[in-house]
Amino acid sequence: MKAPCFREWFAALPALNQPQRLQVLDALRPAAGLHEVLALIEQCRSPGRRCPHCRCERWNRHGHANDLQRYRCFSCRRTFNDLTGTPLARLRLKGKWLDYLETLRASRPVRAAADEVKVHRNTAFRWRHRFLDRVKEDRPARLSGIAEADEMFILESQKGSRKLDRPARKRGGTASRRGISRELDCILVARDRSRQTVDTVTGRGPVSKVQLERHLLPFLDRDVLLVTDANAAYRAFARAHGIAHQAVNASAGERLRLGPQGPIHVQNVNAYHGRLREWLMPFHGVASRYLPNYLGWRRMLDGGNITSADQLFRLAVGPIHSRR
Template identity: 50%
Template sequence: MIAEDFKELLSSLCGLNHHQRNVAKAALDRQTDLPEVIEVVETRFELKPACPHCAGILLSRYGFASGLQRYRCQSCRKTFNALTGSPLARLRHKPKWLGYLAALAESKTVRESAAEAGVHRNTSFRWRHRFLDGISLDRPGALEGITEADETYLLESDKGKRNLSRQPRKRGGSAQKRGISNELVCILVARDRSGHTLDFVTGNGQLTRTRLSEALKRLLATDALLVSDGNPTYSAFCRTEGISHEAVNLSQHQRVKGAYHIQNVNAYHSRFKLWLDHFHGVATDYLPHYLGWRRVFEQHHNPTPQWLLNAALGNFQQSTVT
């Protein structure tokens, strides 16, 4: 419906009597997002139909269940539907998925998302990480040209765990040791000038050359030039791997060195931490999901619930979100 017709419809609602308003409300309540969800799921599967058990392509239709077409593989004889093998397999309440994803697009908390979708808060928490499990896989294959890299640190959090290996902290808390210790978790972010971003949770304590190599070795294009601060870990890594490298000496207040700086990646750190504060503490185990969640906002402006559902199913080759 175009905007003008919608405005006219809204203005006409003022003339409804009490009974008519109740009838209109009941008609709206009967409408669900199930057909749209089914269409997204089935369309995604039809792009590349294959058995999730053996990758066979000889399939036959095998009835319906929960609104989805079931298939039977002629090779392994197993049955499945379009969600089998995906992060959303066996997830219930499909009519509420788009409403929940709308809350996800607005970075709402677990309880706010639960109220938005009409589900329990525990369901909201499980759904968040089931959806983000697929969405966070939307990562560039490589970084090219001038690539900035720097690490940032967060206090390790065991939020939600019943058995701790240390004394519990008050909300927020602070590290007991000065400087960068094993109480802190290292997050490495690499970002090229095109805005393509890769992030890694490399573990507790200082970034080491081994961890840096495991993260970036296969993801830097041959023409990449790595720009970092004066941390010798980066220069040692680049010498070993034969990667061009430029260092900006921040300790000497050198923010820019010709065309080289790490201001883009440092700004990304600031935006991520400011956004993360909204959730009042995030368990370290779930940090990769939150990094992926934030990366979606950086790479795609105003993602729709339908776009997020496609991404959760692994379909990243969609039209650009405007």
């Protein structure tokens, strides 16, 4: 639009009635959202930008494509943009990303998020797991002091799969066997008294010493006191690695006892289990293959560290190009 036409149009804005103003704001929202997203991408990527193909730090600008600045590497001569190599590569409708991230912060189901952002429900589902791909890796480096650990189990689900390796269950169904079996996904949650949380899907069935070594050991501080229930796998794990360990025998009615470092219980981690189960209910079943994404999503919300869509976007992009 030429400048005189723009000035004439801009001067007429005060004459618009309320519905017309809302219509103009809705029309301008994607453009404003696109500008904000492009500015965030530039802020995240400009420090330490490097070629995602060969890690070379020398590049030159090479035009624009899909609203993004392209670059050409001096070494391998391949082109890239600031989203190449990230989970957000090749996603469209960038102007709606921040609005969608607000629906993630509000834990909206797929259809509700799609209606709110005005995209197809398949797009909303795809965006959900692209944006959460890096969020699930955002864990604390170490658990220190008194760290509680316990497992929770949910029914294994192949929701959305074209082929099942078992007979189909109607509306979720229930396990065919009582107790802890291979029909249940095991979610290990460890949480210290400063509310630092580590969670992971260890597999199906009861947790083992080998799984604890793989999923829990890297996050435990050397001087940590590990508090668990009476599961023998924890006792063998702690003994093998010289970790201070206290067990609470809940089956014998023991809930809490006093120790030299403070109260010995697993109530914090069990409370987290309860919040996680309640939070999962509106989704009406989560496919097992996507369960790590939902765990990261819930951990992000429970920590309260993500207070805006901008912060979530920075976490979703991740420092791919600057990693060594």
